[in-house]
Amino acid sequence: MKNRQVVLKQRPNGIPAPQHFEAVTADIELTPAEGQIAVKNLYLSIDPAMRGWVSLEENYLPPVQIGEVMRSVTVGEVVASAHPNYRTGDIVYGLFGWQKYAVTEVDPLVRKVDPELAPISTALGALGPNGLTALLVLEQIGKVQPGQTVLISTAAGGVGSIAGQIAKLKGARCIGLTGSDEKRALCTEEFGYDIAINYKTSADLAAEIREAAPEGIHFFFDNTSGTIADAVYPSMAQGGRVAQVGTAAIASWDELPMGPRRDRFILTKRLTIQGFVMLDYFALYPDALKSLAGWYQRGELNYRESITEGLENAPLALTQLYEGTNTGKQLVKI
Amino acid sequence: MKNRQVVLKQRPNGIPAPQHFEAVTADIELTPAEGQIAVKNLYLSIDPAMRGWVSLEENYLPPVQIGEVMRSVTVGEVVASAHPNYRTGDIVYGLFGWQKYAVTEVDPLVRKVDPELAPISTALGALGPNGLTALLVLEQIGKVQPGQTVLISTAAGGVGSIAGQIAKLKGARCIGLTGSDEKRALCTEEFGYDIAINYKTSADLAAEIREAAPEGIHFFFDNTSGTIADAVYPSMAQGGRVAQVGTAAIASWDELPMGPRRDRFILTKRLTIQGFVMLDYFALYPDALKSLAGWYQRGELNYRESITEGLENAPLALTQLYEGTNTGKQLVKI
Incomplete structure (x- = not known):
């Protein structure tokens, strides 16, 4: 039968855009070899890390590689299985790529998604990499304590929007940096931030941060680097901690x-x-997912998705992610 | 009676030089108030940190302050005491400044020096701040394990010359960066380094470091920052650690x-x-000093001092420290 795929056509110099990718049709047999599964993708995750994945930089x-299916975590349905732990109909999460079907080994990243817990798309966000990143960074690197001040860059993004809420649940005071006034409102109204600053329109970002954190920033959750981070460092508190997440x-x-x-x-x-790097913390995922599911089910996590329809639109969705026009977790529905 | 002091005359813009200081004579009574001691300084410690101490930067x-006696750790003899734990004749270490006599409170930094253990001047170096810094940085931040590769900038300096030897005693492979071929030879012949690189004459420092550490640098003991450190970062190993010590x-x-x-x-x-910052680790000093004294007494620590005679020459000794012309711990003998 035929498979539809989006492959890397040329290597971008900087931000990937639609012309760097190509939709192609390939043959596929949905007959997994022993230990493999065949998956029909339902949702693709569009992530900031993708720019790094298509770059030759370390x-x-x-x-x-050029011509290779674009790497992507996805959620899909098992349509054939030759693996003892997986059955047809199981919902699974894994690095199945920008394609309709994948026949693949069950590597350590693959996990089953419980559709009873929450909508399955959340396995790519709040109950997936974004939630795990938010929680593990705050706990493992931030070691955030009640009463401390936390600053998060890309505060309204897939990770930041969850991180702000978890930081609040942990009793921290929470400052967000974001790129529009609309997102600024979301940060304070939905994502738990005490203060949100529009770094694009701020006349003096460093001064505004200093004023927002008179006792200094105890933990800086840095998704941006660059001049935004430069404005944060002078306001770090004695003994402060920084996580370089992006x-x-x-x-x-x-x-x-x-x-x-x-x-x-x-x-x-x-x-x-x-x-x-989230991959380093495999062993902590099960407990972290339990915490995230608990908050989600109790309605303590506001979570937004921005869903683009159609596999072929994945490159466009990626471009929009870097343009910052969408709010919440960027997904593609197939 | 008369006291001789070296005070800060004007604030340097960069490296302090003799014209920024002034030798003055002041009156002093060697009659400590209750809880105080009067100390006659014997050795002054000349330290890289002094540039920061005379700067208005955070x-x-x-x-x-301008007109104030230059801050300095020193070793001296108690000449009068109104403190129950100190007696005339005790040798003490403390922040007694660039002056012949000091009458002072016994702050937490003050400690007795045991003249039986080693020459008392070593309390300003190998058995003092330099040794403590070397050991505590390697243990507390580097967490250096046998077989790991350690790189130390200012490898032949007061701290670096001890750090190299301790890293070797802990089973690490040790690379030193230093500023002359003479110091380079000292590093490998006396201070335990496996490889020493002259960063001033290296045609491509980053490449030379990469070649010296094919498996990457597990711990970078950074005393320099700047372009020297820039050449190290690309060769850091996965999960590597960096201590910013100077x-x-x-x-x-x-x-x-x-x-x-x-x-x-x-x-x-x-x-x-x-x-x-060494001041943060008070509680660990006693055990660390025991380790250092043990190595010193067993002849396992080569330790050099560069001694300038005369209180008035302290500013000159400080300039020479930054010029890098001397090897080993820079002291002034009064």
Whole structure:
């Protein structure tokens, strides 16, 4: 039978756009070999990390090759199984790519999704990588305590919108940086932030942050790097912590971009800065998912999805993600 | 009676030099009030941190004021005591400043020096702040394990020369960066380094470091910041650690100097970077001093002092420290 796929056509220099991808049709047999499963994708996750995946720069996963199906976590339905733990009809989460069907090994990333718990699309967001990232960063790197001040960049994004709410549930004071006044309102009205700052229209972002955090920032959840982060470092509290979770504000690392050195802040304020990659924390997923599901079911997590229809529109959805025009978790429904 | 002091005359813009200080004579009575001691200084410690102490930039201690005696740790002899724990003749360590005599409270920094253990001047170096810094940074931030690769900038300096030896005693492979071929030889012949690189004459420092650490650097003991550190970050190992102990390569932080951003290394390599200020680790000093004294007495710590004679020459000794012309711990003998 025929499979529909979106493959990498050319390597972008910076932000990926529709012309860097191509929709193709390929043959596929939905007959998994022993240990494999065949999956029909239902939702694709569109993620900031994708820019890094299609770049040749050093990263935590090898780059997607030209002509290869675009890497993507997805949620799908098992349509044939030769694996003892999976049956036809199971809903699964995994790195199944931008394609209608996948026949694949069951690698450690694959997990079953319980459709009773919440809508299955949430496995790509609040009850998936975004929620896990938000929770694990706050607990494992932030070690956030009640009464502390937390600042989150990309506050209204897929991760930030959940992180703000979890930080509040943990008793922290929460400041968000975001890129529009509409998102600013969402941050304070839906996502639990005490204060939200529009970094695009701020006349003096560093001063506005300083004013919002008179006792300093105890934990900086940094999804952006770049000039946005530069405005945060002077307001870090003594002994403050920083998680480097993303670098969304930097278009390319091919040549290292320049910025103000932070070493004096790190030294005199005794900061701890740590890189976070979710793949390192497998062992903590089950407990973290339990916490997230509990909050979700009790209605304590506001969660938005921005759903684009059609596999072929995945590249466009990715471009819109970097343009920051959508709010909440960006998905493609097949 | 008369006291001789060296005070801050004007605030340097960058490296302090003799013209920024002034030797003055002041009256003093060696009659401590209750709880105080009177100390006759014997050795002054000349330290890289002093540039920060005379600067108005934010730091971990308030700036030395114009006309004030230059802050300095020293070793001296108690010449009069009104404190129950101290007697005339005791050798003491404390922040007694660039002056012949001090009458002072016994703050938590003051401690007795055991002249049986080692020459008392070592309390300002190998068995004092330098040794404590070297050991505590390696243990508390580096968490250095046998077989790991450690890179130390200012490898032949007061801290670096001890840190290299302790890292070796802990079973690490040790790479040193230093500023002359003479120091390079000292590093490998006396201070335990497996490899030492002259960063001033290296044609491509980053490449030389990469070659010296094919499996990556597990711990970077950074005393310099600046372009020297820039050459190290690309060679950090996955999960590597960095201690920001000093920023000797940066002349001024009045305006933040620019440098290549490190956030992508921090993220993809999952680095942990942490600022270190010795004052934070008081509680660990006694055990650390025991370890240091043990190594010293067993002849396992090569330790050099560079001794300048005369209180008035303290500013000159400080300038020479930043010029990097001396090797080992810089002291002034009064």
